[in-house]
Amino acid sequence: MGKIKIRLFRDGTVQMETEGIKGKRCADYAKVLERLADVKIDKLQTTSEYYEQEIIQQQDIQRLKDGN
Numbered sequence: 001m002g003k004i005k006i007r008l009f010r011d012g013t014v015q016m017e018t019e020g021i022k023g024k025r026c027a028d029y030a031k032v033l034e035r036l037a038d039v040k041i042d043k044l045q046t047t048s049e050y051y052e053q054e055i056i057q058q059q060d061i062q063r064l065k066d067g068n
Contacts, residue, residue, distance in 0.1 A: 004029055014039050023054040 002021035008014055016033050018026040027044065034041050 022049050022052040024050065025054060026050060
């Protein structure tokens with residue numbers, strides 16, 4: 001399971017860091033934060049996890065098919 005770390009600075013800057021979220025999904029989380037905090041993403045800095053392929057487990061796929 002991934003983690004999201006959000007830091008708020010006195011000057012109004014918001015910094016978000018993801019951990020354990022592989023692939024381009026981390027950018028989706030950044031877009032959610034952008035909407036929730038009503039901020040604009042100024043710079044997106046990627047880590048090695050951004051370039052890794054996400055592995056979806058069979059259990060996760062089954063839940064989507066069942067609708068649960």
